Amino acid sequence: VTIGCDLNPDFPSSLWARRQTGVTVVPVQHHHAHIVAAALEHGVVPPVLGLAIDGTGLGTDGTVWGCELLLAERGDFRRLGHLLPSPLPGGDAAVHEPWRAALGLLHESFGSGALDLTDRLFHGVAAAAARGVHEAMARGVNTPRHSSCGRLFDGVAALANVCTEARFEAEAAMLLERAAGPGRYERDRAAPFPIEVVAGDVMLLDHREMVREMVRRRLAGDAPETLARRFHDTLVQGMVRLVTQAAAGVGHDTVVLTGGCMLNRRLAEGLLDELERAGLRALVPRQLPVGDGGVSLGQAAVAAWRSNLVPGGFPP
Numbered sequence: 001v002t003i004g005c006d007l008n009p010d011f012p013s014s015l016w017a018r019r020q021t022g023v024t025v026v027p028v029q030h031h032h033a034h035i036v037a038a039a040l041e042h043g044v045v046p047p048v049l050g051l052a053i054d055g056t057g058l059g060t061d062g063t064v065w066g067c068e069l070l071l072a073e074r075g076d077f078r079r080l081g082h083l084l085p086s087p088l089p090g091g092d093a094a095v096h097e098p099w100r101a102a103l104g105l106l107h108e109s110f111g112s113g114a115l116d117l118t119d120r121l122f123h124g125v126a127a128a129a130a131r132g133v134h135e136a137m138a139r140g141v142n143t144p145r146h147s148s149c150g151r152l153f154d155g156v157a158a159l160a161n162v163c164t165e166a167r168f169e170a171e172a173a174m175l176l177e178r179a180a181g182p183g184r185y186e187r188d189r190a191a192p193f194p195i196e197v198v199a200g201d202v203m204l205l206d207h208r209e210m211v212r213e214m215v216r217r218r219l220a221g222d223a224p225e226t227l228a229r230r231f232h233d234t235l236v237q238g239m240v241r242l243v244t245q246a247a248a249g250v251g252h253d254t255v256v257l258t259g260g261c262m263l264n265r266r267l268a269e270g271l272l273d274e275l276e277r278a279g280l281r282a283l284v285p286r287q288l289p290v291g292d293g294g295v296s297l298g299q300a301a302v303a304a305w306r307s308n309l310v311p312g313g314f315p316p
Helices: 012-019 030-041 091-095 098-121 127-139 149-159 171-180 208-219 224-250 265-277 292-306
Strands: 002-006 024-028 048-058 064-072 077-083 145-148 195-198 202-205 254-258 281-283
Touching: 002 012, 002 030, 002 292, 012 024, 024 030, 024 292, 030 048, 030 064, 030 254, 030 292, 048 145, 048 149, 048 224, 064 149, 064 224, 077 145, 077 224, 091 098, 091 149, 098 127, 098 149, 098 208, 145 149, 149 171, 149 208, 149 224, 171 224, 171 265, 195 224, 202 224, 208 224, 224 265, 254 265, 265 281
Parallel strands: 002 024, 048 254, 064 145, 077 202, 254 281
Antiparallel strands: 048 064, 064 077, 195 202
């Protein structure tokens, strides 16, 4: 018996799998499973290009991933691009305190000027707490680095003065989407979102200039609704550029879009429209959940391929 589970050994499903006897346990990276599951729903057998955007998933390098452009193979994958990593002070505590994710973005984008900006932007955060968080980031204490799209939403929601304290995971992102309103993507409203190519031809979607522009506009008096719309449009434009450049590089004209952030209608519709306008076939899960409810299919498929249980394809 072979069981596929998440790469994160602390996930309840991973803990359960390791308690079983007489089985082979195959850990599968979270976003690899997301992409494979969504591809199989559409009858696409890997290799396939996929963009998984969600909260968090353990990466193969031991850091927190969550905005991952992968070339998903059957048993493995290549990481082609991702969001520029940022510190996440407090780790999981940032899920309910989006101001922590915001301080991580400020630290990455402004360096030594981040503390002064914290005082100007977050009056509800005690000065002592903010200073302690910045000192912890400078020393690398309890500040894991992440490339999470969900935590980017949280941080931007706090920077835009939409939500600094969240009662449940993704509340800040939901409030930011609501603040942006029902309109669709507008290309002219996007802020700079450069792409940097680093070692190994991996592309980084660099959020720092976008964060700097957002802070400038917030301090100049822009309304939260304006900042929220601009952020969504900027993210769409940056992700579309990331995907189209990668697609040209690997010679693929189909891309799978999945992950919990695809529940954001403004983001999802913008990505689908712009990718199709760029000549790519964009697929999203319709029967499977885009969130973690769909990853088990991907885990099962990758585990079966890796164990050579279905060498001819999946399902057999």
